[in-house]
Amino acid sequence: MKKVKNEKELLKKALQVGQVYAKNRGYQSFGPTDSFDQKVECIYRLLVNDKLLIPLPADQENGVHMKKRLVKWISHQLPAEHPLLN
Template identity: 80%
Template sequence: MKKLKNEKELLKKALQVGQDYAVKRGYKTFGPTDSADQKAECIYRLLVNDKLLTPLPADQENGLHMRQRLAKWIAGKLPADHPLLK
C-alpha cells in the first residue's frame, strides 16, 4: 500500500472520528491504557462490520495495513481543502 502524505496525522484524526462513532454506536470509550494499535484494530473492525470500510484481504490483516486503511478512509471523508490533505 502506498504511504499517504501526513499519514500519522490522518491516523490520529481517524482514531478521533472512529472513537466518536463507536461511542455513538453504544460502545464505551477506550481506556487510558489502550494502545493506539488496539484502538485502530477495534475501530477498523467496527467500520468493516458496519460496512463503512472495505475489509482487507485476510493475509494482509495486520496492524500496519489497518492503520493505513483508516488513514485512507479519513482522507476520503475530509473536505478537499483540509490542511491534512495538502
C-alpha cells in the first residue's frame, strides 16, 4: 500500500470525527480503559455497518488495514484545502 502523507494526523482526525458520529448515533462514548486499537475497530465496524465504509475482505480484517481504511475515509470527508491533505 502507498504511504499517505500525514497518516498519523489523519487517523487521529478520523477517530475524532468517528467518535462524534458514534455519539450522535447513540453510542455512549469510549471509556478511559479502551485502547487505541479498540477505538479503531469500533469506529471501523460502525461505519461499515452504516454503509459509509466498504468492508475489508475477511482475510485482511486487522488493525493495520482498518487504520488505512479510516485514513482513506477521512481523506474523502475533509475539504480539499484542509491542511492535513496538503
